[in-house]
Amino acid sequence: MHPILKKSVAVTTILIAVLFAAMLIIRSNERAASEDRKIDIEHGEVVADNLNTVWDIAILPDGDILATERSGTVKRIGGITASFEVPDVLETSEGGLMGLALHPNFSDNREIYLYLTVRKNGEIKNRVERHRLTENALENKTIIIDDIPGADRHNGGRIAFGPDDLLYVTTGDALIPNLSQDTNSLAGKILRVNPDGSPAENNPFGNLVYSYGHRNPQGLAWDSQGRLWSVEHGPAAQDEINLIEAGENYGWPIIEGGQRRQGMRTPNRHSGNDTWAPGGLAIINDTCSLPASEGNPCIWQ
């Protein structure tokens, strides 16, 4: 199989694997669920199946799970079972409804954030929306970041609130690698915004961009020191894990993997000639864990 195609398949496999693993890990047994809605992570059990390419999950304060299906549905799983269609989603081979994040004050405002691919004026774009979650609906839709370049592949799509209560967003190069080096483009970046989508104070370029020179990052996580780490897909191998800092250039498409260049950051770790196809990142006890489709998950300290 062609390496790129192989990789695309691997990414899809990973996303499914992430969900499956999450489901196995997260589910409490039915008896426990009925008595106590808290999730029992000690005893894995499948909580939902027949889902369609789940891309991201979030745990609600009551223990229920929200999950995005890439085709355009937010599923609620647990004490309340519900399905919410998200309008305008365009599913492509690596695009569709992807990232999901809860507002840091979700318990009070019920706000959730979604990253999705759409077709706008005949072009593929990505955007971030904010919705209010009720038991029966997603309400008060607001587009907070619009016109992120998109394509059939390389749409990024991970969103997460940091310890600073700012929203971080990964975007892909939209198959136009040079956009990653343009700090005025939203493609191939990690963005940092306020919860309303405006640029965070002290962003390095005075716009939404926090770091640049990324190819297709899809993992975001913070360690115990509050440092941000990200993983991204290399072109066929050379997947990367990077320590992300404001204004830094992570090299794509000028350097990749372990290559070095003045003014550019070389990853803290890369996969060399292997492929991790890292569709996500978690940090637990300062150990990075990323789902890997080929072999065991790559875990190190």
Ligand SMILES: [Ca+2]
């Ligand atoms: Ca790089």
